[in-house]
Amino acid sequence: MVEDRLFGYRSGTDMYETSLIGDGAIQFRDGIRLGNPLRVNADRLNYHAKKELRSNRLEEAQELYEQAIQIDPRDGRAYIGLSRCAQRRRDFKLAKEYLRIGIAQSVSCGYDSKPDVGANPFLLQTLGCLEEKMGHLSEAESLYISAVRSRPSHAASWVALAQIRTRKFRQGAAAGRVCFQAAERELEKVGMPPSSYVYTAWASLEYKKCGDVRRARKLFKAALMVDKKCSAAWLQLGMLEADLDHWDQAELCYETVLKFDQRNSRVIQAYAIMESKRPYSNSRKVIDLFERALKANSRDAGVLQPYGLYVAKLGDIDSARDLLRRATEVNKRHAPAWQAWGVMETREGYPEEARNIFQQGIWACAQLTGGQSGGYKCARLWQGWGVLEASEGDFAAARRCFSRALDADNRNLAAITAWTHMEEGLDNLSEARQLFKQSLEKFTPGTDETKQLFRAYELMEQRSGNEANAQEVYRQSMRESFSVASADQGDSSFSNYSPSVVRTKNEEKKKREFEVSRWDQEGSSSMKAEMMLDGSIEGKVPRSAMNKKKKKPTSSSTTSTSTPPSDPK
Structure with missing residues (x-):
């Protein structure tokens, strides 16, 4: 019936x-x-196909998606599903072909039931994410722009566009704010409710790029006003509080989200990392949280990698080695797991084993269009390998590794600072200065990465006794910071900065604030859960060297020479 x-x-x-x-x-x-098919038939087929895909039954999922296309070839969901099936098989060419076919055939309407100006924005954004994953950043940005032009109220495309510009292109926070403000404005224009996803991503930008805790908290609260069960907002708010050493507030955020999302392995993982950093923490509780996260998702390399680092910190190297090996087995393309394993073997005094791990990781994480260096995912592995060779005394091999790291990602801050630190230790100050100058040209002025490079450059000059050069570097960084702040102040597009759901009349009258300079290191929080428990694991400038009160130059530690290793190619 x-x-x-x-x-x-x-x-x-x-x-x-x-x-x-x-x-x-x-x-x-x-x-x-x-006539048109009943939507419930396509809904039913797509639902069951998605369940099969989650269980990794690709053949059954593909068959159901193809049936959905036969019923309604204008429904874009089945094309996205077929693309995901192809991606699981590592067939990215076929995955892109499915999406292009869907873009040509699907028809979509917005919240107001009006047809989109261009192609289906969901398919455009999915194709953009695929291109970004493959390293084609310009094509991805173009697709995101096409998506927001097709449907200006498509919030996910605005967020993706903001993140690729601020994270991959290293543009300043202003470039991201423009996208988030446009998303907020377009949603209000068509009568849609505000998006918690937009406010969460916006808050993350304000905290990680600008260090503005007050505005970040305000935006997180705006996201939670829209959706009280927004797991991403609770998670990132907890990470913010943990970075500020507000342990009780962070614990409250994690416990809140676990009440309605009990199997969220990312939240449990962040909770465990917070407990591991907490003073007088209970190691038993930390291990129980990591095991709970693995019980929720046993194949999550993002949980296994910090778990292994924590166990290594406790002194159980064999168990840590097993956890990191397991992380590379469940996800062969998880570069942080390969890097953490290689660095651990380096510290334990097994350089040959570390070299083999770095090489295996580069082969596993290499992208099809990454060239000889393997693409940006391999940059951290080349950088870790370079630090290894420098510690072993083979500086020619270290330079080759650092060069490969910058070839894979010419904005890899860890590789730049590690290379300049090595050259400084060898008294090659001219080479180190040249590296700093070339790197500063590649970063957007006023960004946090640029400030860190200027600060590292200034400290190097101070340690070498060149106070005049150090002052000149400092003046140059100040001129750049003030020019960027003046440019932002003159931009009228930021007049409606605060979100409408939390904006008050008194706040609109307040004088705008601009961050001139901030020299502290980037925090270890990350939505992708690729965080390192020890900041030195990527060869960054140590915190002791960042102390501005330090006046006397410190001598570089001498490295022990050994048999030259093979050429890392």
């Missing part, structure tokens, strides 16, 4: 029909069905 009323029963046969015309009358002409 349910099927008769839901699908429509064709008298005289045993078939259920899947189309309606007008008020529900089913019509045929020359044996061909007329």
Whole structure:
């Protein structure tokens, strides 16, 4: 009876029909069905196909998605599903082909039931994410722009566009704010409710790029006002509080989200890392949290990697080695796991084993279009390998590794600082200065990475006794910071900075504030859960060297020479 009323029963046969015309009358002409298919049929097929895909049954999922396309070739969900099946098989060419076919055939309408100006924005954004994953950043940005032009109220495309500009292109926070403000404005224009996803990403930008805790908290609260069960907002708010050593507030955030999202391995992992950093923490509680996260998702390399680092910190190297090996097995392309394993073997005095791990990781994480260096995912592995060779005394091999790291990602801050630190230790100050100057040209002025490079450059000059050069570097950084702040102040597009759901009249009258300089290191929080428990694991400038009160130059530690290793190619 349910099927008769839901699908429509064709008298005289045993078939259920899947189309309606007008008020529900089913019509045929020359044996061909007329009208549009019932949406519930495509919903049902896509639902079951998604369940099969989650269980990694790719053949069954692909068959269901193909049936959904036969019922309604204009529904874009099935094309996204087929693309994901192809990605699971590492067939990115076929994955892009499915999305292009869907863009050509699918039809989509916005919240106001008006057809989109261009192609389906969901498919455009999915194709942009795929291009970004493959390292084609310019193509990805172009697709995100096409998506927001097709449907200006598509919040996910605005967030993706903001993140690729601020994270991959290293543009300043202003570039991200423009996107988030546009998303907020367009959603309000079509009568849609505010997006907690937009406010969460915006808050992350304000905290990580600008260090503005007050505005970040305000935006997180705005996201939670829209959706009280927004796991991402609770998670990042907890990470913010943990970075500020507000342990009780961070614990409250994690416990809140675990009440309604008990199997969120990312939240449990962040909770465990917070407890590991907490003073007088209970190691038993930390291990129980990591085990709880693995019980929720046993194949999460983002949990196994920090778990292994914590166990190594406790002194159980064999268990840490097993956890890191397991992380590389469940996700061979998880570069942080390979790097953490290689660095651990380096510290334990097994350089040959570390070299083999770095090489295996580069082969596993290499991208199809990454060239000889393997692409940006391999940059951290080349950098870790370079630090290893420098510690072993093979400085020629270290330079080759650092060069490969910058070839894979010419904005890899860890590789730049590690290379300049090595050259400084060898008294090659001219080479170190040249590296700093070339690197500063590649970063957007006023960004946090640029400030860190200027500060490292200034400290190097101070340690070498060149106070005049140090003062000149400092003046140059100040001029750049003031020029960027003046440019932002003159931009009228930021007049409506605060979100509308939390904006008050008194706040609109307050004088705008601009961050001139900030020399502290970037925090270890990350949405992708690729964080390192020890900041020196990426060869960054140590905190002791960042102390501005330090006046006397420190002598570089001498490195022990050994048999030159093989050429890391």
